[in-house]
Amino acid sequence: MNTIRSDVPCVKELECRIDSCRMKLNALDEVWPNIYIGNMVVAHHKEELRQRGITHILNAAHNAWGSKGNQTFYGSEISYLGIAAEDSIDFDLRVYSHQASEYIHKALKAPEGEILVHCVLGQSRSAALVLACMMIYQNLSLADAVEKVLRHRAASPNRGFLKQLQDLDLELRHKKTQCQLL
Template sequence: METRGSISRFPAQERSAVSSGTPSLTELEEILHSGQTSCRHVDEVWPNLFLGDMFMSHDRYGLWKLGITHVLNAAHGKTCCKGSDDFYGTTVNYHGVPANDLPTFDLSPYFFPAAEYIHEALSTPGARIFVHCAVGVSRSAALVLSYLMIYHGFSLVDAIQKVKENRWIFPNRGFLKQLRVLDINLCKEGMTEADGQMT
């Protein structure tokens, strides 16, 4: 398993969009408020990556029809969200993140492990992953955003806009703060790599 220090998976220049600074929380919330304000039980927000709610997570037949091979439950162990290897059986690879949808909950320790799980799933030929929590707009959305930032070099704003092309999301304020820190750190890392390439 790779460590945080060796997690750069994109050329430094690809993060140049954030070199001018990460937006404030208020600006991020304005971006999140814009556009459509409704979503379905499940939406494909990146090729073979589906973001949705607990209703869809309980619909094993519906997941089978979508061709889902992996499930990442961002509300693992919570009463509203079933989810385990036993629930899905041997045809689905399951990973649980026991997050609470509270601004005080620290989701950041799960950003890299969840991103790695999503990346490994999508690197498997024919695989499709379903990421969910209770409503599919806060916990699970934050983990999908972190995946796009860590593995595809998106700035936080670009990641939000990419997901919002297909689904309304609204991570709580605490998660947004943590994603801002991730954005700033990845940007610094990218600039350090760029400096190293120039010397």
Template sequence: MLHTKSYSSETSSQAPYETPALSDLQKLFWFRGGSDNHLDQVWPNLFLGDAWAARSKATLQSFNITHVLNAADGLYSINTGARYYKDLQVAYHGVEAFDDPSFDLSIFFYDAANFIHKALHTPGGKVFVHCAMGISRSASLVLAFLMIHENMTLVEALKMVNSHREICPNTGFLSQLRDLDIKLNEERKGVRESDSKEP
């Protein structure tokens, strides 16, 4: 059963949320609860998976996928592209990312999050996000979406996705997500403070 409640209120009754250290975030992956299927639903109508599922049109059709986000796009990676799906009526978005800790994936966080958000708000929209294995590049973009559009903290997003699919973003991506978490947390604090000052 997937949870659809808002996660922003969970920390309000306790001490203010602070982004954990990178080493503490990595420990969250020790608690395995998800699966390692070719694709898994990790949020309502949002699926995360691997290259096999991306190339299996029958699989995508069976899940009624309407949008595909390829986080390993490019000639020498998973070179599907919009033309590959032309007979499926699927909207395609490609991100040319490398699963390397030195690669700056953060430049794609907002574009990818907005693509997922818009797709999920399309009538009947179902989104499949993938890379080669569905554990690092694509998982990082799904986490960014949950943080940006669903107001989750990084810890909440990690626990949510990892409970449905075993993921493990590389240390560079996790560090970039941590920076995003700090930025979003500061923005939320600012909004809360301005709200509390209003008469």
């Protein structure tokens, strides 16, 4: 049986923290330096993206109804990665967490790199992938990553994604402990 460490918040605690956020949901918010979470509408507005300096797009709702995103749509100025994730508690987003995190990290290392991570509303899929990246590349716990994102955006990953992020948090903590023991 998978036991939860006392310093790792349970899904219910995370949901309560997320539900207490009273921010208005905007089309686009910078949640970490040069990382933006937004909705599909802003992701389709190429001129606004250029004006904001967005160099990379990660579409967590690739192939969703109404999504125009692909590399051809954005041209050579904006690098594109599409992930066909469903906003369902049963969808396994973990299979994309490391790929998405690497892409975000690569975007931030690019000269003047700025990335928009979006899904349909910019609340669940995109937020979950950004949280995973913050945990993997910024060494943040899930609780700390959630707090940092909620300071800037009304994010709300679904319960299934929160459980997967909790598992990732435990996995990363375990690896860190193992490395410290060596």
